[in-house]
Amino acid sequence: MSTITRPARTARPSRSRRFITDTLALAGRSLAKFRRNPQAIVFTIVQPVMFVLLFRYVFGGAIETPPGVDYVNLLIPGIVVQNALFSAASASVAISDDLASGFTDRLRSLPTARLAPLTGRVLADTLRAGLLVVVIFIVGLLVGFRPEWGPGLLVAWLLLMVIAFGFAWIAVAIGVSVKSPEVAQSAGFIWIFPLTFASSVFVPVSTMPDWLAWFATINPVTQFANATRGLVLLGEVDSAMGWTILWVVIFAVVGGFLSIRGWNRMTRA
Amino acid sequence: MSSVSDVAVLAENVDVVYTGRQSSKRALDGLNLSISPGVVHAILGPNGAGKTTFIRVATTLLIPTSGRVSVHGLDVVRQAGAVRDIIGVAGQYATVDESLTGRENLLLTGTLYGLSRDERASRAADLLERFDLVDAADRPTKTYSGGMRRRLDLAASLTGDPQVLFLDEPTTGLDVRTRNALWEEVKAIADRGVTIVLTTQYLEEADALASRISIIDAGRVVVEGTPAELKSTVGEEILTLIPVDAHLLGNLAEAVGGEIVDGTVRARTKRHGVTNVLETALGVGPLSSVTTTTASLDDVFLAYTGHIAEEEQPPAPTSRWGRRR
Numbered sequence: 001m002s003t004i005t006r007p008a009r010t011a012r013p014s015r016s017r018r019f020i021t022d023t024l025a026l027a028g029r030s031l032a033k034f035r036r037n038p039q040a041i042v043f044t045i046v047q048p049v050m051f052v053l054l055f056r057y058v059f060g061g062a063i064e065t066p067p068g069v070d071y072v073n074l075l076i077p078g079i080v081v082q083n084a085l086f087s088a089a090s091a092s093v094a095i096s097d098d099l100a101s102g103f104t105d106r107l108r109s110l111p112t113a114r115l116a117p118l119t120g121r122v123l124a125d126t127l128r129a130g131l132l133v134v135v136i137f138i139v140g141l142l143v144g145f146r147p148e149w150g151p152g153l154l155v156a157w158l159l160l161m162v163i164a165f166g167f168a169w170i171a172v173a174i175g176v177s178v179k180s181p182e183v184a185q186s187a188g189f190i191w192i193f194p195l196t197f198a199s200s201v202f203v204p205v206s207t208m209p210d211w212l213a214w215f216a217t218i219n220p221v222t223q224f225a226n227a228t229r230g231l232v233l234l235g236e237v238d239s240a241m242g243w244t245i246l247w248v249v250i251f252a253v254v255g256g257f258l259s260i261r262g263w264n265r266m267t268r269a
Numbered sequence: 270m271s272s273v274s275d276v277a278v279l280a281e282n283v284d285v286v287y288t289g290r291q292s293s294k295r296a297l298d299g300l301n302l303s304i305s306p307g308v309v310h311a312i313l314g315p316n317g318a319g320k321t322t323f324i325r326v327a328t329t330l331l332i333p334t335s336g337r338v339s340v341h342g343l344d345v346v347r348q349a350g351a352v353r354d355i356i357g358v359a360g361q362y363a364t365v366d367e368s369l370t371g372r373e374n375l376l377l378t379g380t381l382y383g384l385s386r387d388e389r390a391s392r393a394a395d396l397l398e399r400f401d402l403v404d405a406a407d408r409p410t411k412t413y414s415g416g417m418r419r420r421l422d423l424a425a426s427l428t429g430d431p432q433v434l435f436l437d438e439p440t441t442g443l444d445v446r447t448r449n450a451l452w453e454e455v456k457a458i459a460d461r462g463v464t465i466v467l468t469t470q471y472l473e474e475a476d477a478l479a480s481r482i483s484i485i486d487a488g489r490v491v492v493e494g495t496p497a498e499l500k501s502t503v504g505e506e507i508l509t510l511i512p513v514d515a516h517l518l519g520n521l522a523e524a525v526g527g528e529i530v531d532g533t534v535r536a537r538t539k540r541h542g543v544t545n546v547l548e549t550a551l552g553v554g555p556l557s558s559v560t561t562t563t564a565s566l567d568d569v570f571l572a573y574t575g576h577i578a579e580e581e582q583p584p585a586p587t588s589r590w591g592r593r594r
Binding site: 013022026037102103105106107108109110112266267268 | 325328329330331332350353354356358360364365366368369373377378380381382383409425429
């Protein structure tokens, strides 16, 4: 008897088409959320600027660098890596917030492409990382950072977004598995500090005690920082690039697997 | 099996058991429900009765432990995608994005329903008009009042032009005026032929909106009927009689067709039957006490669920683990 007249709808887009449309729509929503939250913008920008200034002017003088290399030139490529990770890590809180507020329930009761809420978030945080990297780069130039101008910079920029992409999947996996945004807040960020400080981001690994130097050497963040430095300072592909790609693939695959598994489990009682 | 058009929502022997680390909780316990197309069907029950769990199952958010739910013949587990195309959901927690404007929220929902750019723009404009949100359309929803958010939430739930609309406690936490305004909106939606499945803990709400009411408790339907049918139980007087001679309790109960409760005889009768009952009772022997009480909708509720219908008491926000009751 169904007397309801269906709206004249254009032909249903294909599955893959809808996945792309929905991912873009939800990424746009996440970016709008960021753009319209002045506090978030200020915090996101002030924090790395503070790090740049602290390490450039407070600690920098005490940190020994190879002869002929200015500390600020080592610092900036390191800090952009750290902040690409920070940007990616915010996915855990955002995912958790949406789950807690019921927004995710709404998305899941709509004919939304199944994984678009996750891929949309990852895309948004990847792009945000790209933006943040540009901001830090400019601040770096203001405090004396002198890169090797050339295509290496563009490659480095893309590489940093790829790194953010890989880490965002880890963050999403954390977001779907913790029970509240508060937990996501700490669980999502806490690992970034040991990982970035026990790496070549701020200090040369050779100054660390042996056991820590060992960790710092295999630490993916060291590989990321070294790969970025190769591109930015010399316009060269460093040997760290191979490890960087490998780590990113591992993070994306493991994070992606855990994210999707957690996501699909939510429909279970 | 019933044909697609006979039944809008069909639940057959639905069990949902939440398994926690230490304990498990049975939220739905053999729930059976059949909702006809084009009606407003209220699911009435106290907190924890399983109302929200049922809505989560019917809207594809939760896979039942056993049993089957279908919407217009489409299975909510195996054909979840097709079900999502024909349903709308609005809830207790207006799930709109706070940083987006009202219009942007509707456009986003339209995109996710697969509408084209033009379709979603015109749909959003229509809905903003219909729900009296035109002036606020381009303001972020964080500036909206509670009532405006619910209206936007309701508008968003209609973006895909659903055949079945699920409203999970739509007026919980709203003041009376806003609630009444929302009722009018719900009635207007129903007038367009949309099937509405409404959960509520307010008898008044079920009575005002629904043409059928299922009272559920502890995860199953305990009674179902039209408001009039349920109210026919309500038009009763309950007489509590105490005979002077306690030995006559049995005789008295038998004579008036009542039952013995704590040394008293309780008899139910239609309102105009009170004097008849009293005459019959006095025929058995003198009475030391007579009390009469009028049954209300609350009594019906109490009689069937064993609880008083609960006062407004917003439960904790939705849990992603589906443990919200």
